[in-house]
Amino acid sequence: xxxxxxxxxxVFDYPGPxxxxxxxxxxxxxxxxxxxxxxxxxxxxTLLRCLSGLARPGAGEVExxxxxxxxxxxxxxxxxxxxxxxxxxxxxxxxxxxxVLGGRYAHLSRWRGASARDRRFVALALEAADAADLGAxxxxxxxxxxxxxxxxARALAQEAEVFLVDEPTSSLDPEHQIRVFELIAxxxxxxxxxxxxxxxxxxxxQFATRIxxxxxxxxxxxxxxxxxLRREVLEPVYGGQLYYGSVGEGEGExxxxxxxx
Amino acid sequence: xRRRLPPAALALLLAFALALVVPxxxxxxxxxxxxxxxxxxxxxxxxIGEPLPGVLQTIVELRLWRALTAALVGASLALSGGxxxxxxxxxxxxxxxxxxxxxASLGAALAVLAVGGYAPRLVMEPGAGTVSLLMPVFGxxxxxxxxxxxxxxxxxxxxxxxxTLLLVGIxxxxxxxxxxxxxxxxxxxxWEASRxxxxxxxxxxxxxxxxxxxxxxxxxxLSLAVVPFVARELDLFRAGEEDARSLGVGTxxxxxxxxxxxxxxxxxxxxxxxxxxxxxxxxxxLVRLGSTSRHFALLPLCALGGALFLLxxxxxxxxxxxxxxxxxxxxxxxxxxPFFLVLLLRNRKEVGAW
Numbered sequence: 001x002x003x004x005x006x007x008x009x010x011v012f013d014y015p016g017p018x019x020x021x022x023x024x025x026x027x028x029x030x031x032x033x034x035x036x037x038x039x040x041x042x043x044x045x046t047l048l049r050c051l052s053g054l055a056r057p058g059a060g061e062v063e064x065x066x067x068x069x070x071x072x073x074x075x076x077x078x079x080x081x082x083x084x085x086x087x088x089x090x091x092x093x094x095x096x097x098x099x100v101l102g103g104r105y106a107h108l109s110r111w112r113g114a115s116a117r118d119r120r121f122v123a124l125a126l127e128a129a130d131a132a133d134l135g136a137x138x139x140x141x142x143x144x145x146x147x148x149x150x151x152x153a154r155a156l157a158q159e160a161e162v163f164l165v166d167e168p169t170s171s172l173d174p175e176h177q178i179r180v181f182e183l184i185a186x187x188x189x190x191x192x193x194x195x196x197x198x199x200x201x202x203x204x205x206q207f208a209t210r211i212x213x214x215x216x217x218x219x220x221x222x223x224x225x226x227x228x229l230r231r232e233v234l235e236p237v238y239g240g241q242l243y244y245g246s247v248g249e250g251e252g253e254x255x256x257x258x259x260x261x
Numbered sequence: 262x263r264r265r266l267p268p269a270a271l272a273l274l275l276a277f278a279l280a281l282v283v284p285x286x287x288x289x290x291x292x293x294x295x296x297x298x299x300x301x302x303x304x305x306x307x308x309i310g311e312p313l314p315g316v317l318q319t320i321v322e323l324r325l326w327r328a329l330t331a332a333l334v335g336a337s338l339a340l341s342g343g344x345x346x347x348x349x350x351x352x353x354x355x356x357x358x359x360x361x362x363x364x365a366s367l368g369a370a371l372a373v374l375a376v377g378g379y380a381p382r383l384v385m386e387p388g389a390g391t392v393s394l395l396m397p398v399f400g401x402x403x404x405x406x407x408x409x410x411x412x413x414x415x416x417x418x419x420x421x422x423x424x425t426l427l428l429v430g431i432x433x434x435x436x437x438x439x440x441x442x443x444x445x446x447x448x449x450x451x452w453e454a455s456r457x458x459x460x461x462x463x464x465x466x467x468x469x470x471x472x473x474x475x476x477x478x479x480x481x482x483l484s485l486a487v488v489p490f491v492a493r494e495l496d497l498f499r500a501g502e503e504d505a506r507s508l509g510v511g512t513x514x515x516x517x518x519x520x521x522x523x524x525x526x527x528x529x530x531x532x533x534x535x536x537x538x539x540x541x542x543x544x545x546x547l548v549r550l551g552s553t554s555r556h557f558a559l560l561p562l563c564a565l566g567g568a569l570f571l572l573x574x575x576x577x578x579x580x581x582x583x584x585x586x587x588x589x590x591x592x593x594x595x596x597x598x599p600f601f602l603v604l605l606l607r608n609r610k611e612v613g614a615w
Contacts, residue, residue: 074506075511089499102500
């Protein structure tokens, strides 16, 4: 399987004694939705920043299409790789439409404004992210959940091949949590790849094709939901306060993990 | 939401007002000259028709260069302010805060100190008919140097931090003020040099010539030429630099371009007219409140608005108080502070909306 995006032995240090990432390998191919899980401070977001080319690893390499991500120009990289941040500032006087149009930046030519085609991409992306009704609103008027969906829409408008998503469901109600993961899974089905950092183990169980468990800046385990979401694997990392069960039968059976004292 | 003017409407309005205020400002002075005289004198200065009799032609030409210089200086400072605020994502950033103004002043003072003794005619402006060729050059170098220093010191690990910027800006300005005061103190005994430096800090629009207007015009034109290369990018900067980069913005290049453009226009303006505060801070706010915060329209509107603002303030000052009472830098400080305060208090919410 050819990977779209791969981290090889990535090391990253913030100022201070602790390594944020200590030799992480992670690859994502087309049609893969890789969920990165792990406790707070395990290096998930740092890994995402390294994968996106926005942070430079102290050692190791990140490759996009087999080429070092540092060799890409920013525009070139943005046409292949889209980032969905967890939060952004509220942006008081930007309409949702114009904000999502920002996702088209890497496709726009300098001397021409947004074309009808760009506008169409924006409309389609908003519709796919369940935010078609928000287009004319101001970013500052949106709720946290609405803003999160708009961020997903902007990444879709970017037409990238790989999506890097940082906790997309942290301010969403259960229904929208499922819808956002469904949307990412649908996108991935169209020959895209996605790396999703999440604390939602059960959504990862349902939607991820592979789960990577980070602990202390290292990959503690990786595999399918059934391989990773087990007591023997999770307990050393998360501690004992989890209840393990399963939903579904046969091929469709998925583990569920619930915080339970 | 408050009502806002479409950018094109505001541009037309400003251009129209400017077309009225430039000639009006030429009519007002120690003696009122009717618009017809002004028009004939201005045409003669451009080589069309007969010059006005006697000293009148000189008066009209002096007023023409004064008006043009004032308009161009206002435009340059406001454009620089718009660029600086966009770059630093902060409505309190201004050419003065990031060291452009102080750096330009220091550069000019160093010019007086370094070459004033050997080649006074190049820096000291002993009188009308001679122009200081070196002041704008040193002013520009000083502005660029100070801005670069502030930006670098405020970028630990290569990433510019806005809270650090505020502190570093204040600290560097203090250092510059110290050196500047030192130079003033050293030159105290030299009447010509200290007068040149002091006069320069107050700023002046008196005795401006075609050279002055042209210097500012070049800075302004170069700066405006940068607008298409940074406008869309600065819009995306508003959600954070890292976010802009993830969308494909070459943030390093945009920062460098915007910074050079901001330093270029402000330093040309300051080099020609001295320190003039508040135009760069207030005009971008007014444009954002009244019309748009999209930089492609905002930046040119800042230029138009700044031209009108400084020229209008200078006109009002001369109409009310008579010619030469206050230098433009002094007037702006007296009027600008309270004006900005009222603006902030009346629009607490919207002023954040940039």
